[in-house]
Amino acid sequence: MSGPRVAAAAAAAALATASRVKPYALRLKEAAAYCGYRGSTFRALMTEGRKRIAAGLEPLGPRWHVRAGGTVFFLVSDLEEWLQRTSVPFGTCANRGK
Secondary structure, eight states, rough: OTEEEEEEEHHHHHHHHHHOOOOOOEHHHHHHHHHHHHHHHHHHHHHHHHHHTTTTOOSSSSOEEEOOTOEEEEEEHHHHHHHHHHOOTTOOOOGGGG
């Protein structure tokens, strides 16, 4: 096997490996989808979070980071921590106050 077949096999192997690798950071829309939300919900959580931080309170949404170019991203570890902290067990209702 040589030439295009080798290159195609190598590309397929690299793609298979990449699909198993867990990402380190996600952009806003990707992070929202990862958590089962829409991008607009995460934007609203960020807006509310900025207000809460300015008031000296803890933000409601997950931690976010901003790169030098202004790109907002979320660490997967922060997303998983936020989901653990804010999730309720299946079959319960968090809003009932019971």
